Amino acid sequence: MAANDIALMAHLMRxxxxxxxxxxLEARAAKGYEATVEELLHPxxxxxxxxxxxxERYFMEWREMLAGGPNYWAWxxxxxxxxxxxxxxxxxxxxxxxxxxxxxxxxxxxxxxxMFRRCGLGSFRxxxxxxxxxxxxxxxxxxxxxHKGAIxxxxxxxxxxxxxxxxxxxxxxxxxxxxxxxxxxxFTGWTLTTPVPRYPxxxxxxxxxYNPDDHDDGEKTFLGETGNWDGEDIINIIAKQPATAxxxxxxxYNFFVxxxxxxxxxxxxxxxxxxxIKMLEDEYFRSNYEIRAMLRVLFNADFFKNxxxxxxxxPVETVVGTMRLVGDFTTxxxxxxxxxxxxxxxxxxxxxxxxxxxxxxxxxxxDSGTLVERINFTADQMGNINLPGVRAVxxxxxxxxxxxxxxxxxDGCLELLGHYxxxxxxxxxxxxxxxxxxxxxxxxxxxxPRVGQMLQLIASTQEYLFA
Amino acid sequence: xxxxxxxxxLVVLQLSGGNDALNxxxxxxxxxxxxNRPAVRIDPEKVLPINERIGFNPALEPIKALWDAxxxxxxxxxxYPHPNRSHFRSMxxxxxCEPDKVGTEGWLGRAIRDIDPTHDNVLTGVNFGRGLPRAxxxxxxxxxxxxxxxxxxxxxxxxxxDQRTEALGLFSNxxxxxxxxTLVKEYISQTGVDALKGxxxxxxxxxxxxxxxxxxxxxVAQYLRNIAQVYFAGLGTRIMYTTAxxxxxxxxxxxxxxxxxxxxxxxxxxxxxxxxxxxxxxGDNVMLLLFTEFGRRVHDNGSGTDHGSxxxxxxxGDAVQGGLYGEYPSLASGKLLEGxxxxxxxxxxxxxxxLERWLGLDAKPIVGGxxxxxxxx
Numbered sequence: 001m002a003a004n005d006i007a008l009m010a011h012l013m014r015x016x017x018x019x020x021x022x023x024x025l026e027a028r029a030a031k032g033y034e035a036t037v038e039e040l041l042h043p044x045x046x047x048x049x050x051x052x053x054x055x056e057r058y059f060m061e062w063r064e065m066l067a068g069g070p071n072y073w074a075w076x077x078x079x080x081x082x083x084x085x086x087x088x089x090x091x092x093x094x095x096x097x098x099x100x101x102x103x104x105x106x107x108x109x110x111x112x113x114x115m116f117r118r119c120g121l122g123s124f125r126x127x128x129x130x131x132x133x134x135x136x137x138x139x140x141x142x143x144x145x146x147h148k149g150a151i152x153x154x155x156x157x158x159x160x161x162x163x164x165x166x167x168x169x170x171x172x173x174x175x176x177x178x179x180x181x182x183x184x185x186x187f188t189g190w191t192l193t194t195p196v197p198r199y200p201x202x203x204x205x206x207x208x209x210y211n212p213d214d215h216d217d218g219e220k221t222f223l224g225e226t227g228n229w230d231g232e233d234i235i236n237i238i239a240k241q242p243a244t245a246x247x248x249x250x251x252x253y254n255f256f257v258x259x260x261x262x263x264x265x266x267x268x269x270x271x272x273x274x275x276x277i278k279m280l281e282d283e284y285f286r287s288n289y290e291i292r293a294m295l296r297v298l299f300n301a302d303f304f305k306n307x308x309x310x311x312x313x314x315p316v317e318t319v320v321g322t323m324r325l326v327g328d329f330t331t332x333x334x335x336x337x338x339x340x341x342x343x344x345x346x347x348x349x350x351x352x353x354x355x356x357x358x359x360x361x362x363x364x365x366x367d368s369g370t371l372v373e374r375i376n377f378t379a380d381q382m383g384n385i386n387l388p389g390v391r392a393v394x395x396x397x398x399x400x401x402x403x404x405x406x407x408x409x410x411d412g413c414l415e416l417l418g419h420y421x422x423x424x425x426x427x428x429x430x431x432x433x434x435x436x437x438x439x440x441x442x443x444x445x446x447x448x449p450r451v452g453q454m455l456q457l458i459a460s461t462q463e464y465l466f467a
Numbered sequence: 468x469x470x471x472x473x474x475x476x477l478v479v480l481q482l483s484g485g486n487d488a489l490n491x492x493x494x495x496x497x498x499x500x501x502x503n504r505p506a507v508r509i510d511p512e513k514v515l516p517i518n519e520r521i522g523f524n525p526a527l528e529p530i531k532a533l534w535d536a537x538x539x540x541x542x543x544x545x546x547y548p549h550p551n552r553s554h555f556r557s558m559x560x561x562x563x564c565e566p567d568k569v570g571t572e573g574w575l576g577r578a579i580r581d582i583d584p585t586h587d588n589v590l591t592g593v594n595f596g597r598g599l600p601r602a603x604x605x606x607x608x609x610x611x612x613x614x615x616x617x618x619x620x621x622x623x624x625x626x627x628x629d630q631r632t633e634a635l636g637l638f639s640n641x642x643x644x645x646x647x648x649t650l651v652k653e654y655i656s657q658t659g660v661d662a663l664k665g666x667x668x669x670x671x672x673x674x675x676x677x678x679x680x681x682x683x684x685x686x687v688a689q690y691l692r693n694i695a696q697v698y699f700a701g702l703g704t705r706i707m708y709t710t711a712x713x714x715x716x717x718x719x720x721x722x723x724x725x726x727x728x729x730x731x732x733x734x735x736x737x738x739x740x741x742x743x744x745x746x747x748x749x750g751d752n753v754m755l756l757l758f759t760e761f762g763r764r765v766h767d768n769g770s771g772t773d774h775g776s777x778x779x780x781x782x783x784g785d786a787v788q789g790g791l792y793g794e795y796p797s798l799a800s801g802k803l804l805e806g807x808x809x810x811x812x813x814x815x816x817x818x819x820x821x822l823e824r825w826l827g828l829d830a831k832p833i834v835g836g837x838x839x840x841x842x843x844x
Contacts, residue, residue: 101713142719145770152768154719161553259651264556312651345614355483355554355714363651367599368589368662369612371655372621380624426641433637453630460622460638462655 005029007419009036011308012299014418014467015256016040017083019321021389022396022416037299041121041292043082050076055332068110069100070340070350077320078329078339088291089116090316091255093351094358096131096163098140100351105136108205109351112136121292124248124284125239128164132231133208135192141356144191146184148216156184158356159234165243168267174243175223182220187231189215239289242281246271249280249294256298258310259362276303309421309466312365315346317467318374322381322459325417327389345373366465378459385452393417394451398442406434413454422463430457475825478694478740478755479575479708480687481600482733484716485554487772488762488779488808490726492541492795494521499798507722507767517541521795526730529738530781537789538741540843542780542817544796546810550761550776554714557760562601564815564834574818575706576605577833578826588703589664595690595709603708607654609661616693617673620666639663672700680743686712688736695743698753705826716759722771733757737783750785754825754844756817757781762808765798777808780817782843786825792841813838820844 006022009029013020017040020028028036039045056066065071077086093116103109112134119127131137138144138155146152157180161167165174191214192206220229223237238244250271254260260272271277279301280294287293298304313321319342323329329336343350347370353359366374384390393416397404400412410430414420422430434454440447458464487507494500495511496519514522515531523531533539547566551557560566562573579592592610594603603610613619621638625631642659676696682688690709697704711733718726737755744750758780763772777796796808803809816838819830824844831837 099713101715142771145720145768147769150768152719152771153773157553167553167556264559352713357554363654366655366658367594367612368609368658368665369594369599369614369619371658372619372662372666373614375621376623379622383624383626425645429637429640433633453625453634456622456625457634457637460634461641462652462659465655 003415003419005033007308008033008305010418011305012036012040013083014317014321015087015304015311016295016299017087018077018317018324019418019467020083021325021327021392022418023392025418034300037296040084040299041296043085043117043121046081048076048085049081050079065336067107068113069106070343070352071336072106072110073113073350074320074340074343075329075336077316078323084295085117085120088120088295089113091251092116092120092127094255094353095251096127096137097353097356097358098134098136099353099356102140103136105205106351108136108139111205113351121295122290124244124289124291125235127291128159128235128238129232131163132159132187132190132235135206135208138190138192138208139206143187146188148188148214151181151184151188151216153180153184155187156180159183159187160238162263162357164238164247165241166247166263166266169243169246170270171268173267174241179222182222182229183234185216185218185220186222186229186234189213190231245281245284246277248291249277249284252280252291252294252298253277254361256295257304258307259312262360262362262364263357273303276301279303309463311467312362312465313467314359314361314365315343315348315370315374316350318346318378319343321467322378325389326381326384326387327392328381328387330388342373342377346370346377347373371465374465375460378464379456382455382459383452385448390452390455393455394448397451398447400442402442404440404442406437406439407431409434409440409451409454413451413458417455417458417464420458420463422458422461426461426463430454430461433457474703474705474752475827476698476704476753477575477706477821477826478691478753479602479706480691480733480737480755480757481558481602481708481710482716482729482757482759483554483558483710483712484714484718484759485557485761485763485774486716486759486778487718487722487726488543488777489765489772490722491524491527491730491779492517492521492543493524494795494798496520497798503766503798505767506769507772517791524727524730526727527734529734530783533738533741533783534789538783538785538787539789540782540787540841541791542782542812542841542843543791543793544777544808544811545758545780545793545814545817546761546777547813547815548810550804550807550810552761552774552776554717554760554774559601561758561760561814564818572605573600573602574833575602575708576608576610578822578828579603579610579706580605580608581828581833582705582826589661590668590697590702590704592706592708593665593669593694593697593704595693595707596686596712600708600710603706607657609657609665611661611665611669613669613693616669616696619669621663635663668702669697672696672702675700678743678746680739680746682739683732683735685732685736687733688739691736691740692743695740695747698749699747718763718771719768719773720771722767741783744785754782754784754786754821756821757783758814764806765803765808766806775807776804777810780814782817782821786844788843790843792843812841816840 009025141155142152143155189211261269283294283297397412493509495514516522583591589609594612599612642656682692694707762775762778764775793812815834820840822828822830
């Protein structure tokens with residue numbers, strides 16, 4: 001197997017999933033790159049491997065966790081055999097945001113996150129329709145408080161500003177304040193059933209309901225088109241806008257390919273790679289707005305393959321990626337909430353983004369506070385030589401022969417972590433450090449701790465912050 | 468008290484989400500208030516009067532006590548021209564002082580740069596909370612961002628003191644500035660260097676702290692306590708910042724109960740912080756600014772209020788000339804701006820006052836122009 005094939009597979013799996021241990025990379029590389037892309041794009045073709053029934057039956061204390069919330073999601077990301085399904089759900093969660101601080105109902109948000117899993121690779125028009133009917137969203141952005149004759153603009157505005165078109169493109173605004181009002185009017189009557197009271201019956205969820213009596217059926221002009229528009233008409237108009245193609249393409253690029261500037265700057269800042277965005281926009285219209293088709297173009301394009309380590313990992317990617325690598329939490333045990341808390345300390349509170357704009361990405365993940373949290377967490381995990389994934393690295397290196405040179409220790413660790421690449425000066429510092437301990441005898445007692453310490457040091461490099 | 472704490476300190480508390488000005492300082496005697504707020508109103512009988520026209524929401528009772536002691540400046544009708552009703556854009560404007568274009572530099576980041584142009588102290592500015600608010604962000608200006616003051620440090624999990632010392636030495640070399648790095652990598656390397664320096668110093672603050680004051684368990688109160696700890700430790704920190712989490716003041720719905728709870732937490736936190744300063748004889752050195760990105764719509768929506776303009780801000784401290792500043796905006800329909808309160812004083816005037824009269828800086832380049840200053844200092 002050519003090292004470059006595995007390095008490319010490591011890149012694909014970091015982006016389309018949460019990274020993978022070396023033996024999985026080898027197996028996937030043997031199947032081939034394009035075949036793996038197709039497999040990832042069709043999660044429905046295989047089991048997710050999450051045996052919720054068993055968890056529920058034999059792990060009573062997990063029942064609450066299985067009701068939803070970030071702990072359950074983290075468990076799925078750690079263990080699902082359909083990595084892209086979880087990754088695309090995370091993508092949409094960062095764009096079509098609801099926050100648990102307001103919704104305060106994990107089971108209700110779980111319905112939304114399941115919708116992202118089910119529909120996240122489908123038509124963007126359908127996704128907008130689903131989210132507009134999603135009870136968590138209707139509550140989060142107060143559409144249930146928007147009435148005929150007394151609109152609440154919150155959902156109408158964010159649908160345009162943050163969910164589909166963005167405020168502007170190429171220096172021009174994409175819509176007016178009147179469009180916002182027309183949009184909000186069209187969504188009046190899109191509301192919730194009153195949920196059964198929480199006590200004493202347990203937690204029930206609300207359902208979407210359309211209330212024709214509270215719907216403003218009057219004539220509206222939206223983006224230049226006049227009619228008695230309902231919410232679905234508005235979504236159909238939104239979906240065909242070039243601004244929408246641009247907005248979604250930039251989001252996919254920023255999430256899967258390389259860090260771009262933050263969303264509020266998109267009106268006036270051209271894309272980092274205009275040609276890549278053009279390819280994605282064209283595919284958006286060609287495929288009738290299908291996200292799966294756009295991602296197929298994306299993952300198979302040179303602009304993607306050449307974008308290794310062009311993104312700062314998000315905290316969720318950092319925590320889940322690290323845990324998948326070290327092979328912990330593959331069977332039920334306590335401690336998942338602590339992993340979720342780590343994500344929060346690093347700046348990403350899963351299921352609860354800071355605002356409806358979602359999380360700022362790229363270098364904005366890193367400040368002197370979050371950097372400390374991130375490095376400490378990854379170093380602690382990767383230095384734990386009892387964890388199966390760390391043991392696998394140690395055993396693989398030990399199998400190379402009775403001794404290992406310091407250079408080979410550094411190179412071997414970098415490869416087995418997924419072909420990480422270090423700047424020359426960082427690399428020589430690590431080699432110099434390894435040389436201080438002399439050549440390594442692979443049967444010596446200090447072999448495993450020395451590998452563990454090298455993994456810790458790699459985890460603390462700047463390069464390891466990137467994916 | 469170490470001599471460097473004699474320098475004035477500015478503490479900023481950001482009330483994210485758009486605090487409803489009308490239900491904070493309430494125009495309780497104005498019939499238009501009752502008319503516009505059929506559902507989401509503070510009962511005029513319960514308002515704590517400032518004068519015959521306006522008064523405090525009773526949830527602000529602890530702040531009212533500070534007001535009675537002459538320590539509170541209420542900045543009425545604060546805002547900026549052509550108000551933007553998007554949280555993010557409006558907060559960006561408050562953070563960057565750039566109402567016409569998307570700015571990247573924060574006003575306090577610039578202030579920190581001017582206070583300490585040679586980066587002698589990586590703790591000149593400290594943020595409490597996760598992620599740095601844009602107000603503090605200027606590329607190349609170190610600002611420590613502290614999630615948990617008790618456990619702050621780098622590579623704390625490396626076993627053995629010698630090993631940790633060696634790892635920290637390596638870390639320091641790996642993050643040292645080097646030519647030819649991209650801007651992102653330059654930023655990250657500087658962040659690593661600053662984190663290492665800042666952590667070693669900040670760790671000392673909680674151990675040095677002793678106080679009889681009890682703070683609440685909510686995030687705002689706990690971070691105000693951390694701010695007091697860092698200030699009393701005498702680390703030369705001049706600007707400290709924290710944010711009420713989760714955009715919580717965005718009260719589109721169910722406003723009354725939520726808004727009351729938020730202000731009870733904030734008022735109690737501020738009150739405890741001021742008591743702590745008194746106990747440490749440091750009240751004269753610290754000034755607290757409370758701001759939000761916009762006010763809310765004059766007419767309620769039946770359960771909450773939508774995004775508006777014309778907000779309210781507070782400056783609190785022993786050195787503050789207490790009183791009302793700006794004018795309370797009129798609720799008369801002819802005086803409104805698209806259904807919102809009209810601002811009558813630019814927030815950059817309040818910033819400029821704090822920058823020049825409190826921190827002794829030249830405000831003009833920081834806030835981007837000359838704005839009328841207020842006499843609360």
